[in-house]
Amino acid sequence: MTSAFTPIQPDPKQEGARLRSVDLKGPAGRLEALLNEGAADAPYAVLICHPHPKAGGTMHNKVVYHAMKAVNDEEFGLRWPVLRFNFRGTGLSHGEHDGRAEAGDVTAALDWLENEYKRPLVAVGFSFGAAMALMGCCKDAQRPERVRGVAALGLPTEADGHHYRYPFLASSSIPKLFLSGDNDSFAPAAQLAQVSLCAADPKTLVLVPGADHFFTGHLEKMQQALAGWLKEQM
Numbered sequence: 001m002t003s004a005f006t007p008i009q010p011d012p013k014q015e016g017a018r019l020r021s022v023d024l025k026g027p028a029g030r031l032e033a034l035l036n037e038g039a040a041d042a043p044y045a046v047l048i049c050h051p052h053p054k055a056g057g058t059m060h061n062k063v064v065y066h067a068m069k070a071v072n073d074e075e076f077g078l079r080w081p082v083l084r085f086n087f088r089g090t091g092l093s094h095g096e097h098d099g100r101a102e103a104g105d106v107t108a109a110l111d112w113l114e115n116e117y118k119r120p121l122v123a124v125g126f127s128f129g130a131a132m133a134l135m136g137c138c139k140d141a142q143r144p145e146r147v148r149g150v151a152a153l154g155l156p157t158e159a160d161g162h163h164y165r166y167p168f169l170a171s172s173s174i175p176k177l178f179l180s181g182d183n184d185s186f187a188p189a190a191q192l193a194q195v196s197l198c199a200a201d202p203k204t205l206v207l208v209p210g211a212d213h214f215f216t217g218h219l220e221k222m223q224q225a226l227a228g229w230l231k232e233q234m
Contacts, residue, residue: 028095106136181211
């Protein structure tokens, strides 16, 4: 679905002792994960989902990493705990890539966060991870109240000759952010605007001027938009 994903290594000066490895129990077995611990009084815990593993996407993807910083780093004023994980078949996670069943991995990660922190949750996803985050949160009829917001970064509407639609968003009252570059080749602005239009309120559409699918040269603007929406919405 996407390509040219560049892994980025954690910054020890920023993460230090606040970063720890976690093993999650997913539907297909172990899910490899990292937890960036936040402030003790943080009102929310956050899950961030990575892009398509078949194109090199992992929890170390640069957009995922910068999204984590926007939520966890004190520079942006939130300092919320953030869990990142590798989907099934990625890194040390068990199982094989499916393309849709990964929504169950999202649910498993949310279960872990809810049990660990006993507070409301927020989900963030990039590209394929955005699609899975929306599916895992907005189609969860059993526990819809536990997720208080979903941010979809670079949500794909077309890739490799396929078109992607999200009709289930029409019945989801969870606050939703659609955040993409206005030059995103996997989500042309007009198509993403249509997805947002068809989604139930509350929803927000933000297009970063000049940015491509990976927010190349515009990662800080992505971070500011994400952190700003979270502060306003939450």
